[in-house]
Amino acid sequence: MALYNNAELLTPLLDIVYQGRWVSVNRLTRRPGRTTDVFEVVTKESARVVAEIRWHAPWRKYVLVPRSETVWETTCLMDIARWLRLLTHERKADGIRG
Numbered sequence: 332m333a334l335y336n337n338a339e340l341l342t343p344l345l346d347i348v349y350q351g352r353w354v355s356v357n358r359l360t361r362r363p364g365r366t367t368d369v370f371e372v373v374t375k376e377s378a379r380v381v382a383e384i385r386w387h388a389p390w391r392k393y394v395l396v397p398r399s400e401t402v403w404e405t406t407c408l409m410d411i412a413r414w415l416r417l418l419t420h421e422r423k424a425d426g427i428r429g
Contacts, residue, residue: 346358348370349410349414350375351406351407351410351411351414352406352407352410353374353375353376353404353406353407353410354372354373354374354375354381354407354410354411355372355373355375356370356371356372356373356384356411356414357370357371357373358370359371367385367386367422368386368418369383369384369385370383370384370385371383371384372384372395372411380398381397381398381401382395382396382397382398382401382411383395383396383398384396384411384414384415384418386422391419391423392415392419393415393418393419393422394415395411395415
C-alpha cells in the first residue's frame with residue numbers, strides 16, 4: 332500500500348529515510364525546479380502526517396513545520412532535531428548555497 336502526501340493528493344512518497352521512536356520521516360517526490368528535498372513526518376502508530384521538514388533559506392537550515400493541533404514530546408523532538416542537524420550538515424557539505 333502506497334502512502335501519499337495529504338497536502339498534494341496523489342503525490343506518492345518515495346521512501347522512509349529516518350525512523351525515530353514515535354515517528355518516521357518520508358522523503359517526498361521533488362517537484363520540478365525545486366533544489367531541496369521536502370519530507371513529511373508521520374506517526375508510527377496511526378500513519379498520520381504531523382509535520383513537514385523543508386529547507387528554510389533565510390536561516391540556511393532544514394526546519395520542522397508542525398501541523399496545527401499536534402502534540403510533541405521530548406523524545407520525538409530530540410529525534411527530529413538530530414535528523415534536522417544531519418540534513419543541514421549534508422546539504423552544507425555538498426556546498427549548496429541558498
